[in-house]
Amino acid sequence: MSVFVASLAFGVISASVLAIASIGFTLQFAVTNVLNLAYAAVMTASAYVAYEVNQAGVVVWVSALVGAAVGATMSYLLNRVVYTPFQRRKASPITLVIVSLGMTLIIEFGTQAFVGGTNVSYTMANGPTLGVGSFVFTGAELGIVAVAVATMVAVHVLIRYTRLGKAMRAAAANRDLARVCGIRTARVVTVTWILSGAVCGLAGVVFGMNAGSFGATSTDIFVVLILAAVFLGGPGEPYGAMVGALVIGLGTEVSAAFIQPDYKDVIAFVILLVMLVARPTGLLGART
Amino acid sequence: MFIRGTGSTRHDAWWRSTRLSRRAVRVAAAMSASAALVLGGVVATSGSATASVRAKPKGSPLVVADVAPFTGVDAALGPTYLVSCDAVTNAINEAGGVLGHPLGCKSVDTRGDPADAVPAVQQLFASTPNVSLVIGCTSDEAASVVPIINARKVVMFCMTGQSEFTHIKFPYFFRLVPPDLATADAMVAIAKYHTHYKRIALAFGNDIGSQTFVTPAVQAIHKVGLDLVANLTLDLTATTFRTEAARIVAAHPDVIFTEALGSADATFLSEVKQENHGKPIPVIGTSATISPTWYSSVSKAVGATYLSKDYQADNLVTLTSGPAFEAFKRAIFSMKGKVGNSGNFTTYLSAPGAVHLYDGINLAALAMVEAKSTTPSVYKPYILSIGNGSPGAVVVNTFAQGVAALKRGKKIRYIGPGGPTSFDAHHDSPGIFQIDKYGPKGQVIVAGTITTSQLRSVK
Structure with a gap:
């Protein structure tokens, strides 16, 4: 099997992890208008709680649900305790970005204070394998791809076919107008924090499964890849995030087949820069 | 639920009426959380x-x-x-x-x-x-x-x-x-004279400490006529190395020289094993891989058998018996249970x-x-x-x-457990090398020594 074909398959798996994280991030950003850089730190904290549950003998996929619940709770608290008071005081978007950076450090090092500086791994079986052409996927890898597809379908159904989804789209388009139209925007925002937080927690666990092992600071670079996928697809565009994740995931893995692999993240940003020059609003963003 | 009915402002009124008390609760919660986190950090720092x-x-x-x-x-x-x-x-x-x-x-x-x-x-x-x-x-x-x-x-x-x-x-x-120059030479000497590997792949982390081995290793490999079939730099912040593993396996090396600390070697070697259809490729590590933490993370990822059969590392010769070693052993073992530890505690005696x-x-x-x-x-x-x-x-x-x-x-x-020292004008005391392996339970076993002439031949 050529390294190129293998890198394509690996790209799909990397893109799956990135897609789950990016969808949650962009959904959060679209509706709440907060560029929450603490998102990756919440991912890690959720992954750690899921790890503790997993070590207590619970199957990793069930632990992932616990991770999702933790992510939802943390995101809810983050909004209520930190971001909402700032927004009420009319803090500028850049101020909120700085606050979220601060929260990243607090959550990340708070996690590290409790769990220590070393890495941990989930106890899980790779499961049965599936050959696709000359490439063999393990059960765990297939599970990750399946979770990504399920998340994408769920988000699609949510935003297209549910009352909440309509309200979210309205709040994302124009919050004041949505409020005037009778939409409880505050409640929509709160629910968005909870739902996107759940996706964030799930992404944290899947990230840990895919990485093999993870530490409190493991997502430091990953958040940059999330941003790349989100902005490549068009900020606030869930479908754009899916496409962006696929492009970034494939781009990084395929490039690693041909160049020194420690430069593969650089490739992600070369793709992003080229794309933004050609289309500043992202692949699926509205034309300016 | 999310789209308000006509004239429904009860939520807003309730919110206004309870705003002060809720704000107080939020402020208190925020302060408590921050204090807990900051204190947690302080405790962690001062704890160590x-x-x-x-x-x-x-x-x-x-x-x-x-x-x-x-x-x-x-x-x-x-x-x-x-x-x-x-x-x-x-x-x-x-x-x-x-x-x-x-x-x-x-x-x-x-x-x-x-x-x-x-x-x-x-x-x-x-x-x-x-x-x-x-x-x-x-x-x-x-x-x-x-x-x-x-x-x-x-x-x-x-x-x-x-x-x-x-x-x-x-x-x-x-x-x-x-x-590091001497350490890289010692790795090549193990491949050349002790295990007789011919095709070498390098996979070192992108940190300064690991990268310093690469250039001397490449030079030594060429000097003794071995084949360098792959030379990859692993991003230690990456989450997987599957494509890197595929490249290594495609190069068909006899052995992989590596030092990629943190979680990198554990992930990388397990993915190499997976890419190679479960068949391990032998590894020669630096002395930094003689560590309870490294052993613990890598053995969990690839299995203890892999490390006991297909892993070697160069390490400075250290004493394994005698009064200096016994005193050292006593001192180290007095720490058992008092410090966080993963892996086999006896590994500290060779680390x-x-x-x-x-x-x-x-x-x-x-x-x-x-x-x-x-x-x-x-x-x-x-x-x-x-x-x-x-x-x-x-x-x-x-x-x-x-x-x-x-x-x-x-x-x-x-003369301590590290043997006699011999400081030169730059206060270096380089010592001589031995070959270490891991036993089935993670204990370090001396598998041989690298002679001065072997080391000299690769310089």
Whole structure:
């Protein structure tokens, strides 16, 4: 099997992890208008709680649900305790970005204070394998791809076919107008924090499964890849995030087949820069 | 639920009526959470920075600063050194301390990053007036912190192998580990003369400490006529290395030379095994891979059998018996259960950071006693005479033996578990190499030695 074909398959798996994280991030950003850089730190904290549950003998996929619940709770608290008071005081978007950076450090090092500086791994079986052409996927890898597809379908159904989804789209388009139209925007925002937080927690666990092992600071670079996928697809565009994740995931893995692999993240940003020059609003963003 | 009905403002009214109390709750919650997190951080920092000082010596405490990564990808290094530091300082304090002063260890987290290391070291000196010795200073941060520590005129025993320290002289810099150049040569010598591998793949982390092995290894591989079939740099912050593993497997190497700390080697080697249809490719690691933490993470990922059958590493020859080793073993094992540990605790007895820093601290402590001063500029020259020995010197294996001999008016030569030292003009004591393996339970087994002629042939 050529390294190129293998890198394509690996790209799909990397893109799956990135897609789950990016969808949650962009959904959060679209509706709440907060560029929450603490998102990756919440991912890690959720992954750690899921790890503790997993070590207590619970199957990793069930632990992932616990991770999702933790992510939802943390995101809810983050909004209520930190971001909402700032927004009420009319803090500028850049101020909120700085606050979220601060929260990243607090959550990340708070996690590290409790769990220590070393890495941990989930106890899980790779499961049965599936050959696709000359490439063999393990059960765990297939599970990750399946979770990504399920998340994408769920988000699609949510935003297209549910009352909440309509309200979210309205709040994302124009919050004041949505409020005037009778939409409880505050409640929509709160629910968005909870739902996107759940996706964030799930992404944290899947990230840990895919990485093999993870530490409190493991997502430091990953958040940059999330941003790349989100902005490549068009900020606030869930479908754009899916496409962006696929492009970034494939781009990084395929490039690693041909160049020194420690430069593969650089490739992600070369793709992003080229794309933004050609289309500043992202692949699926509205034309300016 | 989400789209309000006509005239429905009850929620807003309720919100306004309870705004003050809810705000108070939020503020309190935020303060509590922040306080908990900050306190958590402080506790974590001071937890590892706690000076392990016994009450026996009456003088003011002296600090041995463990300047090393405690977080980040090389987070395993600092705690390993701290185990050794706590062990040896406890033994010294039980022997009465240094001139009546107890020694204590303090951790200084460099995060394995030169940029983070500089403020950490400056803060150390600003906040700790009684720093008598610095240990650690790995290749991750040595280039940035050694000049600072040297300017402060504080003796340091560093774990860096960077070759620049064999060219630039820092009077307060000492090391008991070989330059990375020699370590890379030793890895090639194992492949050439002991295992007879021909096709070599390199997979080193992208940190400074790992990258310093690459160029000398490539040169040595070409010099002895082996084939370099792949040379990949692993991003230690990456989450997977599947494509890298596929490239390695496609190159069909006989052996992989590696040092990628943190979680990288565990992930990388497990993915190589998976890509190679479950068949392991043999590995030769640097001495940094002789570590309980490395063993623990990698054995979980690839299985203990892989490491006991297909793994070797070069390491400096250290003693495995005799009075020096027994004293070292006692001191290290007194730490068992008191420090966080993963893997087999006996690995500390072979871990270079544990062995050589134990010797370094003993050498410095005995130099202070002989110099009758804890001032580094005064006691520094005695490190050389005690380490290299002088005519008529009595050989001692522990701090207590050394103090007793000095009280009798004898000259002493310290030989610890790292064997005899031989400092050169740059305060390097390179030593000779052995080949280490892991046993089925993670214990370190000496599998052979690398002769001087073998090492010379690859240079």
